[in-house]
Amino acid sequence: MRIYLPTDIKLPIAQIIPCTEAEGPGRRFALWFQGCPLRCPGCCNPEMLPFTGGTEMPLSNVLAQMDAAVQEHNIEGITLLGGEPLAHAAGAAALARAVQERGLTVMVFSGYTLEEARQSPEPAVAELFAHTDILVDGPYLREQPETRRRWIGSANQRIHFFSDRYRADDPRWLLPNTLEICLHGSELRVNGFPAPSAVGLWQRPLAKRP
Numbered sequence: 001m002r003i004y005l006p007t008d009i010k011l012p013i014a015q016i017i018p019c020t021e022a023e024g025p026g027r028r029f030a031l032w033f034q035g036c037p038l039r040c041p042g043c044c045n046p047e048m049l050p051f052t053g054g055t056e057m058p059l060s061n062v063l064a065q066m067d068a069a070v071q072e073h074n075i076e077g078i079t080l081l082g083g084e085p086l087a088h089a090a091g092a093a094a095l096a097r098a099v100q101e102r103g104l105t106v107m108v109f110s111g112y113t114l115e116e117a118r119q120s121p122e123p124a125v126a127e128l129f130a131h132t133d134i135l136v137d138g139p140y141l142r143e144q145p146e147t148r149r150r151w152i153g154s155a156n157q158r159i160h161f162f163s164d165r166y167r168a169d170d171p172r173w174l175l176p177n178t179l180e181i182c183l184h185g186s187e188l189r190v191n192g193f194p195a196p197s198a199v200g201l202w203q204r205p206l207a208k209r210p
Ligand code: SF4
Pocket: 036, 037, 038, 039, 040, 043, 044, 045, 049, 082, 083, 084, 110, 111, 112, 139, 140
């Protein structure tokens, strides 16, 4: 069954980074949704949990930013994180479909397991998965830190390949994690995988210059 999603849908966005190599294979356009109903202890994005805040952005605007990132950075795909992408499934599905129609790839991080997600009454979840290449599923468990697989937060989380664009034996999964720090005006943007002792350090506001 094909689901038709409105093309003018708005996405609640906490953060966009147009080009990163710290959120999945290759250079990727990363988008963090604002709002997650889960509460994993030790979540490193607590400011993205409330369903208020963030920026409501039309899909067309997001796609324009992504198209610019393709031109400027030659990105190979997008990564959707959160917040919880499945809690915004209609917008995420419309975005993922448009991304794959451009020949790019889609990676999704969800705090739900695949089995839980497949029981969702929200039909857009299936539509999102139909346009996803890689799904990383399951809640973040801080007592089970992942030590081997790059980009993965905890050992319980599984990697599902929904297309043949990526493979489990890709050596990039075993390279060390990276942390990216960028200064945008007075805002410090950090993404990637920090050492546990560094979590939260960047959330302190920068001191104002006199
Ligand atoms: S699912 Fe992700 S964003 Fe939501 S609480 Fe867990 S770690 Fe945080």
